[in-house]
Structure formats: structure tokens, C-alpha cells
Amino acid sequence: MTDKPKIPAIELKQLQFYYLANGWQLNVPELSLRVGQHLFVRGASGSGKTTLLNLLCGITKPVSGELYVSGQALHRLSSSARDSLRAKYIGVVFQQLNLIPYLSVLDNTLLSSHFAGQNKADATVRAKVLLQRLGLESTIWHQKAAAISVGQQQRVAIARALLPKPTLLIADEPTSALDSDNRDAFMKVMLAEADSNGCTVIFVSHDQSLAQYFAYQLTMQNLALGVQPC
Numbered sequence: 001m002t003d004k005p006k007i008p009a010i011e012l013k014q015l016q017f018y019y020l021a022n023g024w025q026l027n028v029p030e031l032s033l034r035v036g037q038h039l040f041v042r043g044a045s046g047s048g049k050t051t052l053l054n055l056l057c058g059i060t061k062p063v064s065g066e067l068y069v070s071g072q073a074l075h076r077l078s079s080s081a082r083d084s085l086r087a088k089y090i091g092v093v094f095q096q097l098n099l100i101p102y103l104s105v106l107d108n109t110l111l112s113s114h115f116a117g118q119n120k121a122d123a124t125v126r127a128k129v130l131l132q133r134l135g136l137e138s139t140i141w142h143q144k145a146a147a148i149s150v151g152q153q154q155r156v157a158i159a160r161a162l163l164p165k166p167t168l169l170i171a172d173e174p175t176s177a178l179d180s181d182n183r184d185a186f187m188k189v190m191l192a193e194a195d196s197n198g199c200t201v202i203f204v205s206h207d208q209s210l211a212q213y214f215a216y217q218l219t220m221q222n223l224a225l226g227v228q229p230c
């Protein structure tokens with residue numbers, strides 16, 4: 001008996017995207033990631049990292065080509081179908097973090113499990129464990145997001161992204177405000193949490209020192225040439 005071929009976590013084929021406003025283009029001839037692979041994507045400012053992540057999490061749609069996440073053809077889905085796929089299966093940490101300033105640390109963390117339709121009591125228990133592992137003690141759980149430091153906000157954002165146990169985690173420069181000790185803890189917790197759920201990780205940054213945490217790496221330049229992560 002032969003094994004069934006495994007569905008890649010991510011698959012891009014002849015993907016093209018451009019901004020109507022200025023014609024800036026992103027072309028990806030080919031990209032394939034296995035389930036559970038952790039990829040570091042590096043690129044200079046303006047090289048298209050955020051644009052790529054917005055495509056991968058279905059916020060924007062390619063102009064042409066194919067984009068599959070866990071076998072789901074994102075390029076064929078409506079905007080609302082992409083939104084519900086993201087809520088259930090994709091954890092995202094944006095550069096702007098997108099925390100709700102007037103909600104508490106704990107309630108911000110719980111938002112993702114709410115949108116993924118998960119049980120609140122179970123999610124609350126897991127959220128507290130995650131926050132603690134990220135160095136966010138119970139003394140700040142009930143403070144408003146607006147009242148904590150940017151470094152603390154970054155950790156709340158990753159806790160929120162990880163809480164629903166996504167199959168894909170996408171992170172855009174999530175450690176820029178952390179000191180080296182907290183950054184180290186952040187990277188280790190993020191990757192260990194992802195591993196325990198078999199979650200694929202795509203992490204973009206222009207900070208080369210973070211590449212040491214990843215088995216696979218890619219530059220935006222190589223991505224545009226269709227080179228596979230190595």
C-alpha cells in the first residue's frame with residue numbers, strides 16, 4: 001500500500017499581485033511549505049513582506065495565480081469565506097498588533113477563540129497559561145491594552161494568535177519592541193506552542209539575528225525567483 005500524498009500547508013503557483021494605486025508588483029512563481037515547517041522570511045523595508053502575509057492570510061486576493069492554505073483554494077474564495085477560514089485556522093500577528101485598546105489583556109487574548117467559536121471557559125484557562133509562559137503575570141491580565149507597554153502588547157498579540165491552536169501562524173515583525181531576554185522567551189514559547197499543535201509558522205522580519213530560531217529561511221529576492229526555502 002502506498003502512502004497518500006500529504007497536502008502542503010501552503011502552496012503558491014504563478015501568484016501575481018499588484019497595487020492599483022502605484023502598480024507595485026509581487027510575483028511568486030512557486031512556494032510550497034510542509035505541515036509543521038517553520039520559515040523565516042527576510043527582506044528589506046518595502047520588499048513586499050507585509051503584502052505577502054496579507055495574501056497568505058486571505059486579507060487580500062491575488063490578481064492571478066493559485067494560493068492554497070491547507071488545500072483550500074484562497075484565490076477562489078469570497079472575502080467572507082476567507083475571513084472565516086482565517087478565524088478558524090490562521091493565527092496572525094500584524095505589525096500594528098490590532099489590539100482593542102479599551103479591552104483588558106485577557107479579553108484581547110480571548111477574542112481569537114471567540115471568533116473561532118471555541119468554548120470560553122476552556123479558552124480562559126489556556127489563555128492564562130499562555131500569558132504566563134510569555135512573561136505576562138496575572139497582575140496585568142485585567143489592565144486595558146492601552147495601559148501596557150508596546151513590548152507587553154506584542155506578547156498579548158502572539159498569545160491571541162496562538163490561543164485557538166491555528167494550523168498556520170503568520171507573524172510580521174512581532175518582536176521589534178522586546179528586549180533580548182523577552183525576545184528569546186517570546187521566540188521559544190511561540191515555536192514550542194506551534195510545535196505542540198503541528199502548526200506551520202511563517203515569520204517575517206528584517207532582523208537577521210532571529211533567523212537562528214528557524215530551520216528554513218528565504219529572502220524576498222529568492223521568493224520572487226521561485227527558489228524554495230532551505
Ligand SMILES: Nc1ncnc2c1ncn2[C@@H]1O[C@H](COP(=O)(O)OP(=O)(O)OP(=O)(O)O)[C@@H](O)[C@H]1O
Nearest residue numbers: 019021022024043044045046047048049050051052
Ligand atoms: N496599500 C498600498 N497601496 C499601494 N502601495 C502599497 C500599499 N502597501 C504597500 N505598498 C507598496 O508596496 C511595496 C511593498 O510594501 P510592503 O509593506 O509589503 O513591504 P515590507 O517589506 O513589509 O516593508 P516594511 O519592512 O517597511 O514593513 C512598497 O513599495 C509599498 O510602498
